[in-house]
Amino acid sequence: xxxxxxxxxxxxxxxxxxxxxxxxxxxxxxxxxxxxxxxxxxxxxxxxxxxxxxxxxxxxxxxxxxxxxxxxxxxxxxxxxxxxxxxxxxxxxxxxxxxxxxxxxxxxxxxxxxxxxxxxxxxxxxxxxxxxxxxxxxxxxxxxxxxxxxxxxxxxxxxxxxxxxxxxxxxxxxxxxxxxxxxxxxxxxxxxxxxxxxxxxxxxxxxxxxxxxxxxxxxxxxxxxxxxxxxxxxxxxxxxxxxxxxxxxxxxxxxxxxxxxxxxxxxxxxxxxxxxxxxxxxxxxxxxxxxxxxxxxxxxxxxxxxxxxxxxxxxxxxxxxxxxxxxxxxxxxxxxxxxxxxxxxxxxxxxxxxxxxxxxxxxxxxxxxxxxxxxxxxxxxxxxxxxxxxxxxxxxxxxxxxxxxxxxxxxxxxxxxxxxxxxxxxxxxxxxxxxxxxxxxxxxxxxxxxxxxxxxxxxxxxxxxxxxxxxxxxxxxxxxxxxxxxxxxxxxxxxxxxxxxxxxxxxxxxxxxxxxxxxxxxxxxxxxxxxxxxxxxxxxxxxxxxxxxxxxxxxxxxxxxxxxx
Ligand code: ATP
Ligand code: MG
Numbered sequence: 001x002x003x004x005x006x007x008x009x010x011x012x013x014x015x016x017x018x019x020x021x022x023x024x025x026x027x028x029x030x031x032x033x034x035x036x037x038x039x040x041x042x043x044x045x046x047x048x049x050x051x052x053x054x055x056x057x058x059x060x061x062x063x064x065x066x067x068x069x070x071x072x073x074x075x076x077x078x079x080x081x082x083x084x085x086x087x088x089x090x091x092x093x094x095x096x097x098x099x100x101x102x103x104x105x106x107x108x109x110x111x112x113x114x115x116x117x118x119x120x121x122x123x124x125x126x127x128x129x130x131x132x133x134x135x136x137x138x139x140x141x142x143x144x145x146x147x148x149x150x151x152x153x154x155x156x157x158x159x160x161x162x163x164x165x166x167x168x169x170x171x172x173x174x175x176x177x178x179x180x181x182x183x184x185x186x187x188x189x190x191x192x193x194x195x196x197x198x199x200x201x202x203x204x205x206x207x208x209x210x211x212x213x214x215x216x217x218x219x220x221x222x223x224x225x226x227x228x229x230x231x232x233x234x235x236x237x238x239x240x241x242x243x244x245x246x247x248x249x250x251x252x253x254x255x256x257x258x259x260x261x262x263x264x265x266x267x268x269x270x271x272x273x274x275x276x277x278x279x280x281x282x283x284x285x286x287x288x289x290x291x292x293x294x295x296x297x298x299x300x301x302x303x304x305x306x307x308x309x310x311x312x313x314x315x316x317x318x319x320x321x322x323x324x325x326x327x328x329x330x331x332x333x334x335x336x337x338x339x340x341x342x343x344x345x346x347x348x349x350x351x352x353x354x355x356x357x358x359x360x361x362x363x364x365x366x367x368x369x370x371x372x373x374x375x376x377x378x379x380x381x382x383x384x385x386x387x388x389x390x391x392x393x394x395x396x397x398x399x400x401x402x403x404x405x406x407x408x409x410x411x412x413x414x415x416x417x418x419x420x421x422x423x424x425x426x427x428x429x430x431x432x433x434x435x436x437x438x439x440x441x442x443x444x445x446x447x448x449x450x451x452x453x454x455x456x457x458x459x460x461x462x463x464x465x466x467x468x469x470x471x472x473x474x475x476x477x478x479x480x481x482x483x484x485x486x487x488x489x490x491x492x493x494x495x496x497x498x499x500x501x502x503x504x505x506x507x508x509x510x511x512x513x514x515x516x517x518x519x520x521x522x523x524x525x526x527x528x529x530x531x532x533x534x535x536x537x538x539x540x541x542x543x544x545x546x547x548x549x550x551x552x553x554x555x556x557x558x559x560x561x562x563x564x565x
Contacts, residue, residue: 018324037069045087048294052270058319061100073102080208094302131166149189226250274484309535309551314340353528357396365393394471411463419464426451474512
């Protein structure tokens with residue numbers, strides 16, 4: 001488990017001195033790349049960004065910013081079948097929302113298709129690439145395994161002229177999909193499978209989101225990636241660990257072509273408990289409608305987290321705290337929620353909202369009377385001010401705050417017991433009203449007029465304090481509560497729907513809120529006292545009828561873990 005880093009006295013986060021950070025400092029001290037730091041974030045536009053991508057974004061843009069360098073946004077769009085403009089737009093929106101700016105450096109691997117083709121011709125001319133007629137299955141068979149060297153293809157020794165002719169005819173559309181590929185000629189017996197004559201180009205008669213039908217051959221990711229970095233003069237190519245074995249191949253390409261050579265560094269990808277971060281599986285959740293789109297508040301996507309109520313600051317803080325390591329590990333999801341709570345505790349106004357209402361009638365409170373009681377908006381923030389709460393004879397409290405037959409340590413309401421209503425009076429439960437089915441429908445209570453909060457006798461102590469709203473004045477609203485989408489702690493390890501949580505969404509349609517919340521604006525965040533942090537859903541809310549998503553409960557599991565640990 002990753003531990004949060006410490007913060008200095010002034011509260012400014014220190015730059016975590018992880019290994020890539022140290023490498024860049026050394027490079028600069030040694031005058032490498034003329035001291036330049038140029039990174040890039042290279043998403044493939046085949047899905048929405050998730051919290052793992054946020055880690056990579058914070059790392060790449062963060063290092064560039066810290067060292068006065070630049071970070072490009074580059075779409076690695078080499079696969080026309082899976083890539084769409086919708087994803088390009090969503091990715092740009094998310095990177096911006098996270099607080100990063102690529103200025104005018106928005107690039108596409110597809111912009112380099114011409115150059116990549118010429119470089120492939122170059123390789124052929126150098127006798128370092130050949131056109132292959134074997135099928136994908138045959139290529140796999142010939143390639144051998146980790147314990148067994150491969151054997152050369154019968155087409156490996158085609159002449160340069162024949163290869164040039166065939167490759168050009170591939171480009172001109174002379175062959176159907178899958179009929180031929182272009183392969184690098186490296187070493188079919190190499191211990192590293194990536195070096196066993198990898199495929200560089202395939203035939204694909206498919207329309208590309210940017211180049212349309214200009215091409216019917218497309219570069220493989222491996223052929224495009226390192227060269228794109230080279231074209232953009234990237235100094236530090238940062239990617240995840242699974243590309244460590246590809247590094248010798250990228251080096252071979254760049255050395256053989258004799259072009260600018262960024263150095264690649266690999267770091268451990270983010271894994272989070274109860275969360276899948278495989279794009280393939282996230283896409284499956286969307287297409288099979290297990291969730292309501294990429295921005296469903298249960299999704300670990302940046303757009304889902306945004307709708308759920310996470311802030312860019314809390315996500316950046318999380319990425320800072322988890323650090324950058326060389327070994328894979330799994331981070332506790334509770335840490336992400338902890339980062340958010342730490343922020344919202346200081347910034348979100350505290351209001352009262354009853355999610356599952358139970359009516360309370362104060363039998364000794366005058367029928368027509370109302371009172372206004374002062375309530376502070378956030379005790380953590382002196383600037384937050386206060387508001388007036390309306391109090392009357394009929395109120396709502398939370399159903400779970402009453403028990404007819406309570407256990408010993410239940411300090412909430414029960415027959416004959418007293419509680420304080422927050423910012424208001426102490427009340428005592430006198431009578432329990434039930435319907436035909438024996439369900440509790442209403443409580444008759446009395447209030448103690450001398451116990452008003454802030455008043456002379458308010459000092460009288462009772463153990464429990466409850467939140468409440470005035471029944472005739474409350475607004476009714478829909479509130480959506482969320483739980484983990486998966487019950488399994490490492491759901492990425494198994495196939496969906498193996499561990500889907502059937503209770504990941506609970507919709508409450510009869511919640512009773514303080515009257516002012518009627519005018520809450522989409523995207524506004526609140527703490528509902530005792531119930532958690534909530535955001536006005538930016539998508540499904542209508543003017544005058546806000547709908548709330550619970551971002552997190554108040555329960556702080558991460559802090560508890562820290563204490564124990
Ligand atoms: P795919 O399997 O489709 O390649 P991907 O998650 O790698 O999925 P990319 O669009 O290629 O998606 O990712 C863009 C960048 O984000 C890459 O540099 C990748 O290393 C990084 N990245 C992806 N997932 C994570 C993760 N879980 N943690 C950290 N970085 C990640
Ligand atoms: Mg990838």
